[in-house]
Amino acid sequence: MSDTVSARAAGGTHEVGGGEAGPQRHSNWEAVIGIECHVELKTETKMFCGCRNEFGGEPNTKVCPVCLALPGALPVANHAAIEHMISAGLAFDAEIPAFSKFDRKNYFYPDMPKDYQISQYDMPLTVGGAVRYWLEDGTVKECRLTRIHLEEDTGKSTHAGSGDGRIAGSTYSLVDFNRAGVPLMECVSEPEIHSADEAVGYLEALRRTLQQIGVSDVKMEEGSLRCDANVSIRPAGSKELGTKTEIKNMNSFRSVYRAIESEIERQISLVEAGERIVQETRGWDEVRGVTHSMRSKEQAHDYRYFPDPDLVPLEVERVDVDRLRAELPELPIARFERYTKELGLDVKQATQLIDNLPLATYFDAVVKANNNPKQSTNFVLGDLSRLANETETPVHESPVTPQHVAELITLVEAKTINSKIAKDLVERMWRGEGSPKAIVEREGLAQTSDPTAIVAFIEEVLTANEKSVTDYKAGKTNVMGFLVGQVMKASKGKADPQLVNQLMKQKLES
Numbered sequence: 001m002s003d004t005v006s007a008r009a010a011g012g013t014h015e016v017g018g019g020e021a022g023p024q025r026h027s028n029w030e031a032v033i034g035i036e037c038h039v040e041l042k043t044e045t046k047m048f049c050g051c052r053n054e055f056g057g058e059p060n061t062k063v064c065p066v067c068l069a070l071p072g073a074l075p076v077a078n079h080a081a082i083e084h085m086i087s088a089g090l091a092f093d094a095e096i097p098a099f100s101k102f103d104r105k106n107y108f109y110p111d112m113p114k115d116y117q118i119s120q121y122d123m124p125l126t127v128g129g130a131v132r133y134w135l136e137d138g139t140v141k142e143c144r145l146t147r148i149h150l151e152e153d154t155g156k157s158t159h160a161g162s163g164d165g166r167i168a169g170s171t172y173s174l175v176d177f178n179r180a181g182v183p184l185m186e187c188v189s190e191p192e193i194h195s196a197d198e199a200v201g202y203l204e205a206l207r208r209t210l211q212q213i214g215v216s217d218v219k220m221e222e223g224s225l226r227c228d229a230n231v232s233i234r235p236a237g238s239k240e241l242g243t244k245t246e247i248k249n250m251n252s253f254r255s256v257y258r259a260i261e262s263e264i265e266r267q268i269s270l271v272e273a274g275e276r277i278v279q280e281t282r283g284w285d286e287v288r289g290v291t292h293s294m295r296s297k298e299q300a301h302d303y304r305y306f307p308d309p310d311l312v313p314l315e316v317e318r319v320d321v322d323r324l325r326a327e328l329p330e331l332p333i334a335r336f337e338r339y340t341k342e343l344g345l346d347v348k349q350a351t352q353l354i355d356n357l358p359l360a361t362y363f364d365a366v367v368k369a370n371n372n373p374k375q376s377t378n379f380v381l382g383d384l385s386r387l388a389n390e391t392e393t394p395v396h397e398s399p400v401t402p403q404h405v406a407e408l409i410t411l412v413e414a415k416t417i418n419s420k421i422a423k424d425l426v427e428r429m430w431r432g433e434g435s436p437k438a439i440v441e442r443e444g445l446a447q448t449s450d451p452t453a454i455v456a457f458i459e460e461v462l463t464a465n466e467k468s469v470t471d472y473k474a475g476k477t478n479v480m481g482f483l484v485g486q487v488m489k490a491s492k493g494k495a496d497p498q499l500v501n502q503l504m505k506q507k508l509e510s
């Protein structure tokens with residue numbers, strides 16, 4: 001959530017990019033963005049061997065002959081990873097073909113021990129589908145997926161010494177294979193995203209969904225979610241695609257936002273100056289807030305894909321697909337539409353709940369018990385969330401049960417207690433005093449709505465505050481608040497404030 005806030009905050013100030021940014025200039029151009037994400041799957045073991053799939057650890061301690069590609073070692077596909085892929089495909093309404101296979105993608109990379117990567121080429125586990133996401137103003141958008149396929153992660157190089165690892169003699173590189181062979185999902189979108197805001201909305205939806213269906217922990221800071229963006233521009237209204245650049249090295253959603261904004265600005269400036277955009281890979285410089293050329297990408301690599309002879313093709317059983325579909329939880333987008341359309345929450349409230357699933361589950365239980373979404377939102381996101389922050393205890397782990405909150409709301413609805421007493425009760429429930437109904441009965445906190453009793457309090461207060469009465473009659477009507485406050489105090493907070501106001505006014509103006 002913090003990523004969203006800061007990413008959009010950065011956008012608001014337009015701190016990035018060269019030239020004069022602004023909606024007017026942007027309106028002549030349309031950005032076309034496609035996003036490619038690599039997501040490490042959450043499994044016990046790696047994709048093709050029994051090594052632990054865990055982040056970190058001493059270098060080269062989670063390795064074996066298979067993930068080090070020693071001669072004669074044979075891979076065996078991880079069943080849990082395949083199920084995760086199918087779940088992800090189903091969550092995005094993708095097609096799950098009955099047959100799939102693994103292919104070898106041949107290229108040389110120092111942290112890839114086999115010199116090829118096991119990936120999927122023409123028969124991925126999922127085909128098509130779409131990510132539905134929402135923007136800050138509540139608009140729901142859709143971006144189709146080209147494919148989601150399964151592959152293995154590479155190891156990690158660390159360039160040490162005085163240089164950047166490229167100058168022989170002065171520097172050296174270290175390789176850690178702990179990550180080599182970790183199951184990796186590659187999720188490629190169609191170029192259907194048209195702004196930095198949409199890109200962040202898309203990524204948030206992807207991250208939430210994969211996290212909530214339990215297939216990945218999607219931590220950008222640990223590299224379990226990594227993304228690249230392909231950016232091009234074209235004259236507004238045009239259907240042709242411009243020359244694209246690929247941006248890499250973005251390590252937060254805020255970086256993604258800033259990098260895309262900056263790149264769109266750069267491309268517009270170039271084209272408007274009559275220059276040509278070069279198809280290339282550009283790195284994002286977080287500190288300087290600009291992208292810089294990394295390497296030109298004149299043509300696609302020839303990866304010489306061929307089916308991996310060590311792995312049998314995958315046959316996906318319908319029963320497994322049906323079971324996995326049935327096991328999917330309510331998806332974030334469905335929850336968003338339920339909260340905003342059915343329950344009337346605003347976008348911020350809905351997002352706050354969706355990004356805190358235990359709180360959302362708690363909220364649902366409160367609504368189920370009293371069918372008052374508005375009051376439930378007020379208590380859950382208001383007083384209870386405030387107490388949760390102050391005491392660093394999540395609401396669902398506090399002594400306040402959803403039934404207690406529902407009971408409290410019923411007491412407010414029935415005007416048995418006023419809002420001030422309700423606030424006090426939330427604090428007391430938080431301290432473990434239990435049922436609000438029991439507290440009210442035990443301590444006689446029920447609201448006084450008896451006019452005779454209230455008039456008695458009013459008369460008592462007016463007698464004690466003659467000066468205020470004179471002031472009121474002289475036109476200083478703002479003393480009313482003070483007088484009402486005195487009545488509330490005299491009634492120990494139990495008087496119905498609306499009735500006090502009404503009766504006080506009658507009394508003063510009679």
Ligand SMILES: [Zn+2]
Binds near residue numbers: 046050051068181
């Ligand atoms: Zn291994």
